[in-house]
Amino acid sequence: MTTIPLFHVLILSSLLFVIGFIGVVARKNTLFILMSLEVMLNAVGVAFIGAGSVWQQADGQVMFILILTLAAAEVAAGLALLIRMQKRYHSLDIDLLNRMKG
Amino acid sequence: MLLASVMLYPLLSFLFLVSFAKKLSWPTVATISVASIGLSALASGLLVWQLSASDNQLLTVTLWHWFDLNSHSGSSAVNIGFYLDGLSGVMISVVTGVGFLIHLFAAIYMKADKNFARFMAYMNLFIFAMLILVLADNLVLLYLGWEGVGLCSFLLIGFWYQEKSNVLAARKAFIVTRVGDTSMAIALFLLFSTFGTLDIELLSSVLPVINGADTDAVLDDKLYWIALLLLGGAVGKSAQLPLQTWLPDAMAGPTPVSALIHAATMVTAGVYLIARLHHVFLLTPEVMHYIAWLGAITLLLAGVAALAQNDIKRVLAYSTMSQIGYMMLALGAGAWSAGAFHLMTHAFFKALLFLTAGSIIYALHHQQNLFKMGGLLQKAPFESALFIIGLICLMALPGSSGFFSKEAIIAQLWSSDTAGPMLWWCAILGALLTSLYSCRLFFLGFLGRARFSAPIQAEKHILLRAALVALAILSLLGGLIPLELSLVFPNSVVLASKNEPSWLHTVAILTPFIGILAAWLYFKPYRLASSDNKQVLGMHNGKLAQFCQQGLGFDSVYNTFIVQPYMWLAKRNKNDIFDQIMMLNTWYVGLWHDAIIMVQNGSLRWYLAAFGIAILLLTGVILL
Numbered sequence A: 001m002t003t004i005p006l007f008h009v010l011i012l013s014s015l016l017f018v019i020g021f022i023g024v025v026a027r028k029n030t031l032f033i034l035m036s037l038e039v040m041l042n043a044v045g046v047a048f049i050g051a052g053s054v055w056q057q058a059d060g061q062v063m064f065i066l067i068l069t070l071a072a073a074e075v076a077a078g079l080a081l082l083i084r085m086q087k088r089y090h091s092l093d094i095d096l097l098n099r100m101k102g
Numbered sequence B: 001m002l003l004a005s006v007m008l009y010p011l012l013s014f015l016f017l018v019s020f021a022k023k024l025s026w027p028t029v030a031t032i033s034v035a036s037i038g039l040s041a042l043a044s045g046l047l048v049w050q051l052s053a054s055d056n057q058l059l060t061v062t063l064w065h066w067f068d069l070n071s072h073s074g075s076s077a078v079n080i081g082f083y084l085d086g087l088s089g090v091m092i093s094v095v096t097g098v099g100f101l102i103h104l105f106a107a108i109y110m111k112a113d114k115n116f117a118r119f120m121a122y123m124n125l126f127i128f129a130m131l132i133l134v135l136a137d138n139l140v141l142l143y144l145g146w147e148g149v150g151l152c153s154f155l156l157i158g159f160w161y162q163e164k165s166n167v168l169a170a171r172k173a174f175i176v177t178r179v180g181d182t183s184m185a186i187a188l189f190l191l192f193s194t195f196g197t198l199d200i201e202l203l204s205s206v207l208p209v210i211n212g213a214d215t216d217a218v219l220d221d222k223l224y225w226i227a228l229l230l231l232g233g234a235v236g237k238s239a240q241l242p243l244q245t246w247l248p249d250a251m252a253g254p255t256p257v258s259a260l261i262h263a264a265t266m267v268t269a270g271v272y273l274i275a276r277l278h279h280v281f282l283l284t285p286e287v288m289h290y291i292a293w294l295g296a297i298t299l300l301l302a303g304v305a306a307l308a309q310n311d312i313k314r315v316l317a318y319s320t321m322s323q324i325g326y327m328m329l330a331l332g333a334g335a336w337s338a339g340a341f342h343l344m345t346h347a348f349f350k351a352l353l354f355l356t357a358g359s360i361i362y363a364l365h366h367q368q369n370l371f372k373m374g375g376l377l378q379k380a381p382f383e384s385a386l387f388i389i390g391l392i393c394l395m396a397l398p399g400s401s402g403f404f405s406k407e408a409i410i411a412q413l414w415s416s417d418t419a420g421p422m423l424w425w426c427a428i429l430g431a432l433l434t435s436l437y438s439c440r441l442f443f444l445g446f447l448g449r450a451r452f453s454a455p456i457q458a459e460k461h462i463l464l465r466a467a468l469v470a471l472a473i474l475s476l477l478g479g480l481i482p483l484e485l486s487l488v489f490p491n492s493v494v495l496a497s498k499n500e501p502s503w504l505h506t507v508a509i510l511t512p513f514i515g516i517l518a519a520w521l522y523f524k525p526y527r528l529a530s531s532d533n534k535q536v537l538g539m540h541n542g543k544l545a546q547f548c549q550q551g552l553g554f555d556s557v558y559n560t561f562i563v564q565p566y567m568w569l570a571k572r573n574k575n576d577i578f579d580q581i582m583m584l585n586t587w588y589v590g591l592w593h594d595a596i597i598m599v600q601n602g603s604l605r606w607y608l609a610a611f612g613i614a615i616l617l618l619t620g621v622i623l624l
Helices: A008-026 A030-055 A059-089 B002-019 B028-053 B086-107 B118-137 B140-159 B164-195 B202-214 B215-239 B246-252 B257-262 B269-276 B278-282 B285-306 B314-332 B336-363 B383-396 B401-413 B422-445 B462-480 B506-521 B525-526 B531-537 B543-549 B554-575 B577-599 B604-623
Strands: B059-071 B073-084
Touching: A008 A030, A008 B059, A008 B073, A008 B604, A030 A059, A059 B383, B002 B059, B002 B073, B028 B059, B028 B086, B059 B140, B059 B164, B059 B336, B073 B086, B073 B118, B073 B246, B086 B118, B086 B257, B086 B269, B086 B285, B086 B336, B086 B462, B118 B140, B118 B215, B118 B257, B118 B269, B140 B164, B140 B202, B140 B215, B140 B246, B140 B269, B140 B525, B164 B202, B164 B215, B215 B269, B215 B278, B215 B285, B215 B543, B246 B257, B257 B269, B257 B314, B257 B336, B269 B278, B269 B314, B269 B336, B269 B422, B278 B285, B285 B314, B285 B422, B285 B543, B314 B336, B314 B401, B314 B422, B336 B383, B336 B401, B336 B462, B383 B422, B383 B462, B383 B506, B401 B462, B401 B506, B422 B506, B422 B525, B462 B525, B506 B525
Parallel strands: none
Antiparallel strands: B059 B073
16 A cells, blocks of 8 residues: 655645635625635645555544534534524625724 | 911812802702801901911911922922911901902802802812912912912803803903913023022022122012012013003903902902011012103002993902002012001992992893983982991092001001102092092982883892992991001001191192092083983094093003004914924824724724634744
């Protein structure tokens, strides 16, 4: 079994992270922002798994499970907020939430 | 300690009323404010009694050390300390005694005003400031009271601040007296730099010594300027020529305020200042000469102006000016105790006149125009009787308090070194004018037929009337109060009755009667005026009368030569360069404000992008 070099894993995870970040910044729909956030979290997860397998240690997988739990909690809270937003503004456009304007 | 408590009561009452003004009902406010002054009056009565029992006729108390004044010749302590001698004894009795009666009157008179608590609080503060002024043992503390009195007069004259004319009058009073205050402040600086102390007792012990030593031309010159500048301060507060223009306008305030300003506080401050620092003035006979002439001219001009007024309160205002002129004349002639005596009796009858005028104005539904009064002798006999008593004292008819004090002044003028026969004749002429305008006021207001249609609604509250009656009794019998001031003014001008003609006293006593007789004949139309207004007003439209009515043109002179050029300059200089430099700062701050506000656009996605870029930059910085 050939091992995948760590460098490749990191390239993949960075790409995923950047794609996720661009999604968060560029998307207007809050639902898609949440999904992009998931992509970013998973990019981090991929980096952990890769590092764990290279150094043959379980810590990477433990961290991934933690991230997974976090992501689940985050999605729960995020979706709840989404429902509130839909009820209040009848839309999921993130730019409607601009009351902090100075 | 009793000495300090005199002013503690009004201060406490003021603080309480100011803190809880909105929550208190009329009885509470009235009780607290009047009782505090009543307690002060009791305390000062007790103090005066103690004073007469003490050996050296002097009571002092030092509460605490305030600060040090440093000069090249050393430092001198300024204490919060009070000093009571015969002169300040008279003053505190007048301030608290007459002040108490005025408060009592005001509590009932102003009952319906919705800012009653604020009014009484200011009145209490006024009394407090005046007591500080009168009892201070050094000139710095005296100056504190001096400014406090000015502030309170501003607050009270502008009490009904919703009307623009009242506000303007208050502002005028403040600014005009400020001119005098500035001159007094300069005098204090000069005094301190010359003698190294501002303690009144120390000063008075230093000054005669200097006089005894070899006369120093430089010191003489300095003393001359000090005395002149002090006189400037006194002139501003006491509404003498040329700073008298604020007093008639000060009638914009409620009537009890006018009574307080004219009788117990404020205008007597200047007279007190000169009497207090008589040591300085004794060394500068030229300035005393100026004071005498200033007083005489003021008393004549104010008398003439009073002859042409339509407003009952303005007549009284000009009459105050002219009576203060008498006091100044007495001080200038070196008749210190006569001046202080006249101050006291004037406080009694002027308070009576103002308060009675106030209740008449109230009874006539806020009608102040004399030409719309008339016939009050039948319609309001109680007020009329009191007003007659006040006028009798003002005219100094024999037996009244005004007679004793005014005769005391006039008697000392002829043979005084700094006054002389000329000023004596001025004083006599002033007495004649006084009886003329008093009679004119009386004829217009009280004789003839009523020229108003609305029914009279006199305030018949028992306490209000008690206050008036008490003042009337004081006015009638105040002349019998013995004033022992020989220890305060030890070196009063010795009255050598050198070649005094024997007819002096007869003339002085007869003058008011001549005035009354002349008025009886000359003002016949006023006396018999019926409801037909034209006949009365007919003799009142001359150019001269109008000129007198407007205060002999002082207002317009000041307006053209001082106020308008100043306003013009101010307008011209609106965009001056220093302002622009300051404005550069605001422009710069505004620029950054605009830049930063653009960042705060409220859009979450922008924040997030900025967040990401910042992290990228930070990581870059750390890695590289």
